[in-house]
Amino acid sequence: MKFVNSWPLIFLTFIPLLIFLYLLKQKSQDHIIPSTFLWKEVYKNVEVSTPFEKLRYNIMLLLQLLTILFLTFALTDPFLSMMGSDYKNIIIVMDSTGSMTATYGDVTRIEESKRRAEEYIDSINTDAEVTIINAAEKPSIELSSSKDKSLAKDKVKSIKIKSVSGNIEDSLSIIRALTKESESYEAIFFTDKALDIEDINGKVVDLTQKSSNASLDFLSYSENKEELKVLVKVTNRGSYEYTSDVALYGDEKLLDIKSITLNPKESKNVLFDKIYFKGDILKAELTEEDSIKEDNFIFEKVLNEDKKKVLLVTEKNIFLERALQTIPSIDIYKTNEESNINKEDKYDLYIFDNITPTNIPKGGNLLLINPKSNSIFNVKEELQGGDGVVTKSSLSKYTEGLKFAIKSYKEIEKPNWAEEFLRVEEDSLGFIGNYNGKVVGVLGFDLHNSDLTLKAEFPILIHNVVGRLLDNGMLDKYSFKSGEEVKINARVDGEAVKITNPKGEEEIIDLRFPLKPYRGTDIIGIYEVVQNIDEESIKTSFTVNFPTDSESNIEEENKSIDNLKENKSIKGGLNLRVYLIILSLIIIFIEWILYLKGY
Numbered sequence: 032m033k034f035v036n037s038w039p040l041i042f043l044t045f046i047p048l049l050i051f052l053y054l055l056k057q058k059s060q061d062h063i064i065p066s067t068f069l070w071k072e073v074y075k076n077v078e079v080s081t082p083f084e085k086l087r088y089n090i091m092l093l094l095q096l097l098t099i100l101f102l103t104f105a106l107t108d109p110f111l112s113m114m115g116s117d118y119k120n121i122i123i124v125m126d127s128t129g130s131m132t133a134t135y136g137d138v139t140r141i142e143e144s145k146r147r148a149e150e151y152i153d154s155i156n157t158d159a160e161v162t163i164i165n166a167a168e169k170p171s172i173e174l175s176s177s178k179d180k181s182l183a184k185d186k187v188k189s190i191k192i193k194s195v196s197g198n199i200e201d202s203l204s205i206i207r208a209l210t211k212e213s214e215s216y217e218a219i220f221f222t223d224k225a226l227d228i229e230d231i232n233g234k235v236v237d238l239t240q241k242s243s244n245a246s247l248d249f250l251s252y253s254e255n256k257e258e259l260k261v262l263v264k265v266t267n268r269g270s271y272e273y274t275s276d277v278a279l280y281g282d283e284k285l286l287d288i289k290s291i292t293l294n295p296k297e298s299k300n301v302l303f304d305k306i307y308f309k310g311d312i313l314k315a316e317l318t319e320e321d322s323i324k325e326d327n328f329i330f331e332k333v334l335n336e337d338k339k340k341v342l343l344v345t346e347k348n349i350f351l352e353r354a355l356q357t358i359p360s361i362d363i364y365k366t367n368e369e370s371n372i373n374k375e376d377k378y379d380l381y382i383f384d385n386i387t388p389t390n391i392p393k394g395g396n397l398l399l400i401n402p403k404s405n406s407i408f409n410v411k412e413e414l415q416g417g418d419g420v421v422t423k424s425s426l427s428k429y430t431e432g433l434k435f436a437i438k439s440y441k442e443i444e445k446p447n448w449a450e451e452f453l454r455v456e457e458d459s460l461g462f463i464g465n466y467n468g469k470v471v472g473v474l475g476f477d478l479h480n481s482d483l484t485l486k487a488e489f490p491i492l493i494h495n496v497v498g499r500l501l502d503n504g505m506l507d508k509y510s511f512k513s514g515e516e517v518k519i520n521a522r523v524d525g526e527a528v529k530i531t532n533p534k535g536e537e538e539i540i541d542l543r544f545p546l547k548p549y550r551g552t553d554i555i556g557i558y559e560v561v562q563n564i565d566e567e568s569i570k571t572s573f574t575v576n577f578p579t580d581s582e583s584n585i586e587e588e589n590k591s592i593d594n595l596k597e598n599k600s601i602k603g604g605l606n607l608r609v610y611l612i613i614l615s616l617i618i619i620f621i622e623w624i625l626y627l628k629g630y
Contacts, residue, residue, distance in 0.1 A: 094622045101615040119215040120176070121155055122206055122233070123148050124164045125190050126222035128197040129513065129582030133223070133242065133322040140238045141192045144221035147236060148187045151219060152180050162209060163187060166222070168195040168514040170202040193553040194325045195514030196578035199224050206231055223585065239586060243269040245293060246326035246583040250315050252333065261303040263315045263329070267293035268583050275319030277301050282310040308333070311572065312557055325555050326583045330574035332509040338362045339501045340377070344369060345384035350484035354493040361501065380500050385477060396470040396500045401441065401477040407466060408473070411442040417455050419481065424452040426463065426495040433492075435483040440476035449473075463499060468521050470500050505560055505571050512578045513555060516548040525564035532558055
């Protein structure tokens with residue numbers, strides 16, 4: 032047992048003072064009596080008058096001594112350590128990812144973990160410093176080295192659950208940094224994940240519990256004339272057989288419904304055929320409730336499959352034309368001079384091959400091949416060629432590492448907004464990026480001066496480049512997992528972008544390029560994106576779904592870890608202050624009763 036405060040022991044000096052007061056107290060009285068019959072009683076009174084005999088059988092003195100002792104020791108804040116452990120630093124890690132929304136009896140796992148964390152905080156030494164770490168998609172320190180238990184419990188209560196994916200192991204590096212100079216510490220992890228804390232001194236409180244849970248992992252569709260085929264993947268993540276209806280909605284209107292039965296850990300695909308729907312959002316939902324509600328529905332945006340319009344401005348480039356013809360989702364229009372472009376016509380992509388536009392088109396994206404200096408970037412001198420290579424990038428799928436010979440190229444310094452995908456020696460040969468709301472791609476050489484066009488991978492490279500350039504909406508993609516960042520491709524000539532989440536909460540993203548991504552995707556559902564340009568309003572939407580792959584598996588297997596604790600309560604120790612104060616009050620009450628009775 033440890034006394035946190037030693038100064039209250041000075042109050043023990045009141046004990047001899049109290050005894051001295053009782054020694055001075057006169058207990059006998061003088062009486063005139065008519066007979067000697069009572070001499071024996073007088074003798075007894077004489078004995079009582081002696082100093083030490085006054086203290087015999089004095090229950091009031093005993094009670095007052097006990098009161099002083101109990102109150103004094105209560106002020107010392109005595110703490111009884113459990114199993115000999117008494118740590119100066121306590122670190123509590125709270126898992127607040129999507130799986131913690133699963134039920135744990137009558138509450139959720141996060142609610143149960145908060146209850147246990149508060150119970151643990153109450154049980155630790157009042158002199159210990161508490162640190163609270165919130166392990167969501169990224170770990171964050173909510174409270175650092177505080178001795179205020181009430182504040183620590185408030186911080187635990189304030190942790191909000193998010194339907195996001197996260198790795199609680201990321202908190203281990205933070206703990207190592209915090210405890211680098213500390214030998215007396217303990218870390219307590221409240222989670223439902225299998226976690227090996229390795230060299231860290233601590234315990235993992237396991238909140239896993241067998242239950243029923245199924246998830247909708249995947250929703251896709253294909254078009255056939257005016258009808259849709261919709262495929263939904265369902266997985267039983269629990270330990271029991273699961274039966275439910277799978278309902279398909281289009282813009283919240285019921286389109287079809289089918290039943291499904293799954294064995295534990297089994298997955299099945301449900302096909303909805305001949306669905307007539309011309310709306311915006313498809314939604315699938317499991318009607319049978321289970322441990323996690325958020326993975327019982329999934330959304331998918333139906334995209335406009337109209338062909339994109341591409342204008343190729345070139346004198347002649349048969350290789351490029353043939354490569355573009357392999358892309359089925361575009362209609363190609365061709366001209367040999369910039370002056371032939373009708374300003375009234377709008378194209379999704381402008382490709383200028385060996386021709387540099389005098390005026391950059393306001394609408395659509397750009398691919399500039401062998402350009403001259405322009406309003407977007409400067410072109411330096413022409414250099415002798417060498418060996419070009421396709422570098423690792425978002426455009427290098429199936430072509431990474433491809434080498435080709437080049438006769439000459441133009442020296443162009445890659446802008447900071449662009450991503451490189453072609454290189455020759457130390458110089459950038461090809462790059463792409465978002466410039467003031469417009470996607471711009473650049474090839475810094477004449478395709479006729481290289482053997483790249485003769486490579487079998489050339490059509491694939493062009494397909495990748497054009498695919499990126501034609502994805503010119505406000506969004507690069509339209510389906511996200513909770514917690515993912517959303518890149519916004521805003522128009523530079525428009526107003527700020529407004530994003531509305533499923534709860535109706537709005538966030539304004541100012542037009543400061545490069546535009547910051549939207550990070551508020553912690554709510555499952557449909558998000559609306561709006562940008563006003565003059566009198567026109569550009570609107571689109573995207574969907575956010577539950578991260579089923581990482582967070583729907585609520586029954587982790589192989590949890591044979593030494594520091595795993597499955598007990599329903601975890602104690603740091605026992606603070607005796609409250610108990611001593613209660614005992615003191617009881618003794619004072621007993622003393623008052625005895626006083627009333629004349630003792």
